[in-house]
Amino acid sequence: MRTGQDIEHLLLRRLQGIATAEENEFIETWANESAENRVILNRLETKQTLREDLGVLFDLVDTEKGAERLQRMELHIRQHTEKQYAIRTRRWLPYVAAAVVLTLATVAWMLREDRVPDRRSQIDLAQRIQPGGNRATLTLADGRMINLSENQDGIVIGDEGITYLDGTGVGLTTTQGPTDREAASLSVYQLELSTPRGGQYQITLPDGTNVWLNAESTLRYPSRFSQRERMVEIAGEAYFEVVKDHNRPFKVVSRGQTVEVLGTEFNIAAYPDEQNAKTTLVEGKVNVRLNSSTPSRDHAPLTLLPGQQATVGASSLRVDKVDVNQYVLWKDGFFYFNGHSPQEAFTQLSRWYDFELVYRGSIPSVQFFGKIERNKSLGSLLKILNKAGLEFEVVPKGNKIQLVIGQQHQ
DSSP states (O other), rough: OOOOHHHHHHHHHHTTTTOOHHHHHHHHHTTTTTTHHHHHHHHHHHHHHHHHHHHHHHTOOOOOOOOHHHHHHHHHHHHSSSSHHHHHHTTTHHHHTTTTBBBBSHHHHHHHHOTTHHHHHHHHTTTTTOOOOEEEEEEEETTTTTOOTTTTEEEEEEEEEEEETTSSEEEESSSOSEEEOHHHHOOEEEEEEEETTTEEEEEEOOOOOEEEEOOOEEEEEEEEOSSSSSSEEEEEEEEEEEOOOOOEEEEEEEETTTESSSSEEEEEEEEESSEEEEEEESOOOOEEEESSSSGGGGGGGGEETEEEEEEEEEEEHHHHOTHHHHHHGGGTTEEEEEEOOOHHHHHHHHHHHHHHHHHEEOOOOOOOEEEEESOHHHHHHHHHHHHOOEEEEEEEEHHHHHHHHOOOOO
């Protein structure tokens, strides 16, 4: 049985346009239970001024304007609806605000002035921290490291050499090994593509498979695949769009697991400093198995279907149904938070903006919701956090910053 909190969450998803068919069916059932429920749903969906305000909040176009529109929304509800509906609707304002960041559960927190005198100067300091971009290093078979162009989105590994996605030559052969052309064509060399904190890059592998690397990630792959299988290794996070080849399965080895496919799209997050590795399936099917020298019935390979996620721990493997958007939209240039904890949300932000993260005292009991463009400066995101009432401090660290989350000393 769903609770009142569930329907609030589902209505938020509906207003964001991401509710599933099953969730929309439940919302309609809830709306039909009483005239009051139907009035709430109809007014949330049909009031043009409210829809415009929600659009601004969901897209995070401008934080200051978003706060002003929240004030107008509150006034609009107070002046143009029945008293009973106004009382009920005020419960929704924190969830509307949650499209940006859900934290202290009143709109008053959203609209308060800065509570720390130097907070604005701290945010100004963070404005200089720009978002990540196309940054990666290619390590060749002979050990040389090549810094790839930041003006390019990715590279292609071909039979004749390595080029950028637009066809521009990188000026390297795939092997950089033996000088004898025939010997080089028969040899296979291990190559490595790495992104730093604040970096991302795309690569097209020898079979045509496309891989997107998120920040602080490394992909190891051969200069050409064997006739029996296609195998790569990933540390960090990557999105795979695998070309079908029924004669050669595609295997991705990461910490604690091996994912095997023929042709599909999926995301793997397997950072060395995180407790679990997560594989999220978008299309097709994949098999996930533990990398164990003594496999057991409990550790038998599991098959994922679209919309499912496998979580691999030290010696465990489980499957859950998830909203894939929150795990794959980074590839399309967005953070997508859907109830994320501070640790989860700030870890993503720290990798992309390359800042040091420190917690002071207890970790705030905050949940994050919303779809945020990854091309915004860090300062613009901190404005949102400040309006939401989250306590933080920005500390200069050379040409970078340290973000301290928690109650500041008085």
